[in-house]
Amino acid sequence: MKTLKQDLNNLIGDALASSANMSSCNANVITASKPGFGDYQANGVMAIAKQLNVKPQELAKLVQDHLETREQELVERFEIAGPGFINIFLRDSQLIKRANSMLANPDLLVPKAESPQIIVVDYSSPNLAKEMHVGHLRGTIIGDSLVRIFERLGHKVIRQNHVGDWGTQFGMLIACMRELTTEHDALPNELTDLEEFYKAAKQRFDSDPDFAASARSSVVKLQSKDAEYMAIWEQFIEESMHHCEAIYEKLKVTLNREDLDAESSYNDDLPEIVRLLASKELLTKSDGAMCVFLPEFVGKNNDPLPVIIQKSDGSYLYSTTDLAAIKLRSYELKADRSIYVVDVRQSLHFQQVFAVAKLSGLASSAISLEHISYGTMMGKDGKPFKTRSGETIKLIELLDESVQRAFTLVTDKNPQFSESERQQIAAKIGIAAVKYADLSKNRTSNYIFDWSSMLSFEGNTAPYLLYAYARIKSILRKHQEIADDRYLITLVSEPEERVLLVKNLQLTEIIHAIATDCYPNHLCNYLYELAGSFMRFYETCPMLKAETPLKESRLALSRLTAENLQQGLHLLGIETLEKM
């Protein structure tokens, strides 16, 4: 089943093409900008009239005549307005028919894509040397929402958690670990706070020359795969992964061990990458380092800007690892798209790596490499985010705080619920609020970190959507005898009822758009409008007191809305609640 927008674009596009004597036309159908303008509007007539140098209203009239002779059930009437808009009023019976088919088969809320693809999504990718902080939230949840959306559309998704588990900083940490583990076999207590552990190691590295030497030699030992050092490194990585997994569990992020794509796993492939680039005569030695120079990239003073593939000391950098990963994703995973959900500050890096990959053939000709960037988290002063003492806030602290505040609120609103029930509700609401606060913003803009807006439970927030859902479920419980799926939508009497009906048919339009340009905030916006439409319907269209056919129809519409909210929220990675 096509979306309303697709059907209308086809219908009006054909009529426009016939009227204009062209082979095909873009009718440019969008949802109507105001209720008075119908359900949808076609804006394409004016552009075509311009090309043909005819009066737009006259062309619109031709199109309208054409449409009116055409056999179709979807549209009640077309109206020409303004400089040449065609306003489209849909037929209630057709809206009801579509909604009922969705009620019968909820999968139709979002039909599968026509041609399934293999899509690699690289996201979250924390540095295992440290603990995850609030800055890791965006990439993790935006990536997770995209992954859910691609899968919902029937694509094969390969998650890749490209964790940072290799490099010089691990030498420092292992030197610290070694000192501690020689004394007792068990994992040192100091590791329970990774952040403190890192800071202590860094501090010693900077102040104690003997320790710094030991750290450097640890790096060498690691690179030569010394058994003792590798064992300690693995122990550290394991411990750090537990920290991440605890957060993924709280966030209900769908990443697990199988999705790991650790940097270290490419170590053995890197010499081969260098050889391959050399064989294509792309490498130049510059100040002792092996570099690829591309003419389109220039740096300071208009100097040519290198992509450094191998450092002067022979070791590799993240560009090299990323190239190795592109090779894997191209030729072994055979991906159609490889998506990197990564901070915008790495955009130059990705431009360079993608360019080198394409030029060298490390990327297949079939793969689409896409940096899905997101903005930086800022403090209230508009500067990159830090606490007053200059530190970052741990992600786990934000999540725990949110759940705690939610618990206080639930207890306040519904003291009659049992304590364990209130805790379960608070856990879901607290996490949902934090995720939604972030997902609902356009990913490309920088955003201000602010406890109160992150932890808000009113207005355009996750609790609003969850509340709408819980209200519907409560109604359905109260009207159980007629709320089962035998009953369908049969009539629309009030405007609020019709708005809600049309809204319910549009989830698929949003999801398809997001699959292309990866802006999950559009789904948040849609769901907020859907929930708002329901709230207004709820105020004006009582079900308890309604006569039987209307009552059944309204309950069915409510049931569809609940299904829609649940599916939509699930695609954002937010779980619904039966009551709150």
Add this chain to the structure above:
RNA sequence: GUCCCCGUAGUUCAGCUGGAUAGAACAAUCGCCUCCUAAGCGAUAGGUCGGCCGUUCAAAUCGGCCCGGGGACGCCA
């Protein structure tokens, strides 16, 4: 110096393949619980869409210049 992003209501943000009178939320003021969960609904107020010029029937949206903020730019990731 070069390149990238951003500047919309008091605040936080939508809207940007050009489309009709620029939308929410929060904060403010005022209404609505004898009625399916008031985490809600309604109303009022709040704007030279940073500035100027241009393209167009039509510009918050496209182009140019300027101002202001952020970021990236050789051996960290």
